[in-house]
Amino acid sequence: MKILFINAQSFKTAFGLHDIVEKYNIEILCVNETFEKPNSPIHFKDWKVYSSPRKDKTGGGSAIFIKPTLNFVTIRKPEYELDSIEMVCIEVKDRSNKTFNIWVPYVPPEKPKLMEELCNVVKKEKLKNLILLDDLNAKSMEWNNPKENSHGKLLENCMTTSNLICTNDGQYTRRNSSSVIDIVLVSQEIYNSVSDCITLTHETVQSDHIAVYLNIQSEENVEIEEMEETWNLKKADWKKWKESTKEKFQHFIFDREEKVQDLYNRFEKEIMECMEESIPKIEKKKVLCT
Structure with missing residues (x-):
């Protein structure tokens, strides 16, 4: 299961993203800051779109795009989504009938109350095979930031109590910055199924954030x-x-x-x-x- 995550800072102007999707044969594309407007839905080729636009003003937004494939089926799980942030949650079932939960939330900077709400949902649901791909503006030395912030402290605690592991490779996820805020978290039980988690610093997209590539090895392709x-x-x-x-x-x-x-x-x-x-x-x- 090949997944790409990026904070696009406007999906419509994220030039270069299409090329990366083709190059890495991406099956699931996860995006923060889509800048989608409620009256102007975003789309990507013939892929299925699950999105959460910002309702009251411009900017923000989250989305998951699913490539047409017979390898897995997906359904949206709105019962996990919060009204206070842009967030998309889906359930993915592969051909071996194994279920994964993919969440793509976006929490703006200096919004610790929203960060705490998200962490509380993660702790409450205790989902197995959970994959969180997100720009939570959370900084922690645990995933190679030079310093931590309130978002990072909340997330560290959430990871400890929910058995989540950061799979980032430690590279900075913003251009001309020492920030690692675009992160990938997975449940402990599927950590060994992660064959790749790569910050694509050598790939160019029209955004000051850097795309992160995640490959989860499904049971049908086990060596x-x-x-x-x-x-x-x-x-x-x-x-x-x-x-x-x-x-x-x-x-x-x-x-x-x-x-x-x-x-x-x-x-x-x-x-x-x-x-x-x-x-x-x-x-x-x-x-x-x-």
């Missing part, structure tokens, strides 16, 4: 190991190989009337017999994706 037998060339007896091939092929007959496939089959049979005589085999692990 499993299987043993396979292969030739151990390091232990080959090359002297015996030379003797064996010389003996096998000194009387090998090439018949011009013979079909190419028949000739190949005869040649392969002789080569395999030579290998069996002079090269031992070893078992190695083979990684498969299911």
Whole structure:
């Protein structure tokens, strides 16, 4: 499940975002500060949109865009959303019937009461497989800010009581700034399923925030190991190989009337017999994706 999060500072003018979505084969796009207006809904290609525009004034807004796919189904969960902030909550069920909860809230700077409301909802619901992608304007040294603020202290406490883990890679998430405020939090039980969480500092979007890429490995694509037998060339007896091939092929007959496939089959049979005589085999692990 490939997810991209960004504070777009106006979705309509976030030029470069489309290219990143294509490049990383994004399936779920999560956005803060969409600047969506209630009477002018945002859209993205033919993707399904769940959004929460700011009602009383311009700016703000949150949205989740879902790429048309058979890999999972999604439904909105308004019972978790707060009226006091722009927030979108959805439930995602993959093909193995595993359920994830994705929340995309936005809390403006210096609004600790709103931050506390959000933390209280997280603590109350205690959802499993929760993924929070957000610009909460929360600073903490725990996710590599040089100092902390009131939002960060509230969030730290919420993470401790709710078993949430920050998966950011520690890089700054704003251009020309030492701030890490665009963060990804996941429940402890799915932490090991996070194969990538990368701040895309090398990618350019028309916003002073930097996109964060998250890849959650679903159960249907889990890597499993299987043993396979292969030739151990390091232990080959090359002297015996030379003797064996010389003996096998000194009387090998090439018949011009013979079909190419028949000739190949005869040649392969002789080569395999030579290998069996002079090269031992070893078992190695083979990684498969299911």
